[in-house]
Amino acid sequence: MDVPTVSNGLPALGLGTYKNTGEQATESVETALKMGYRHVDTAAYYDNEAAVGAGIEASSVPREEVVVATKLWYDDLAGDDVVPAAKASLDRLGLDYLDLLYVHWPNDTYDAAETMAAFNDLHDEGLVDNVAVSNFTPEQLGTAQDHSAAPIVANQVECHPLLQQDELREYCADEGVTLVAYAPIARGNVFDVPELTEVAEKHDASEAQVSLAWLRQHDIAAIPKATGEGHIRANWESQELSLDDDDLAKIDTLGREERLIDPGFAAW
Template identity: 55%
Template sequence: MRLELPDIGLGTSGMTGDECVESVRTALETGFRHVDTAQMYDNEPAVGAGIRLADVDRDDVVLASKVHPDNLAYEDVKRTAKESLVRLGVDELDMLYVHWPTSGYDAEETLRAMDELYEEGVMRNLCVSNFTPELLDEALDLLDAGIAAHQVECHPLLPQDELRAYALEHGHTLVGYCPLGQGKIFDQPELQEVAHRHSTSPAAVCVAWAVEKEGLVPIPKASSEEHLEANWEATTLDLSEEDMATIDGIETERRLVDPDAAAWNQ
């Protein structure tokens, strides 16, 4: 059964300390109910603090973290996942990802540890991130728990049609990071055209486009109350078939996160 996630989540990469605490608290009190972090982000304590400070029931929050690419050996996966629980101040994670399938990734050992963590109740949903279709095939063959979600960079200039189709076929959710293209794609003429039609911003168009896509959940990063509210409100922007066709017709492809630099082949 496909994991049912809120239409939008909060990404926290690059945020630490009080900024992260306040961003998480404000996001939850704005209406967000899905918060994404990672061991690599070095902000799990701040994320946990933000959740505790928010006037929101913890049971209503979907909390996700990811195993650091340096921690993919069997024993390291088991140990560090439980350390993440301590840092976050929670008894279990709603989602736990394998962050990057780097050179330290051994499918049999890494995924065996993840399966055991699932059985132990450390996470409710076993997830992966930045996998290729071939790696997804291998993982699905090895895992008992299956894959609940796959997280990748996804925005109008990198729509990830193949991976979204794969997710729909195999029953997991595609979670999209960098859905605003880090602000570097807002000058794309098609996005500006659609934004002009609706008297809104290219950022709002990017969020609405992702929300409209079946099986895709965007997790934009934002720290200010203004940007959090804008992203939240963008989920209600009603794009027409013409709007979607205009955006889907973008021929330029742009990847913003370099897999080699980010961890793919470390």
């Protein structure tokens, strides 16, 4: 299977690695890349960058074929801390450059002017191919864009059929910023939605596969966490599923607003 992409060329499906550590993380990454995945997402906060890097190396997939993304936690976003923190991530991953570097949360030491200037320095040095953010509202994203000479190519947020992020999706589409969805199957809650079950049964698919297809067909990249080969493969096979207009309309009009990741420091 060719690797489907969203409009900016980012692989539409990636492997999320939150709470996947040690040898299991290495095995999951290696399995996914050998299966055909070309997008791997991690973060300094996940404490698994070394294991993810080991999985990339073990897969023997050429480095230039893999989009590797990591994130800097909010206590490493002061202007003087960004570059050393990013270099530490690179060292743990065993890589010379990152395809995507995200601001994980716009909190604590984050300052739009200082933080984005440092991210731009990494971009100018060739250590980071693309600057990105995570958990930003439209307003926060606009401010970050104002302070970044390098384009902000992605905003990674919780997004799934039960939290469709209409306002943010519209803003990102207008600005040419790719939305990357974490928790894309709502931590399993999509299995309990009758409308998704109807669509899944119609296509002999699972509700998780329907959710991933819905995201892809709305030009949203998804990074579902999966550890075992069976789940990694099931997510991969979601790319063969094509929802029709009736399916999309049924999901688009669910009208649910069920946010799962909602820390007290979030801006929404």
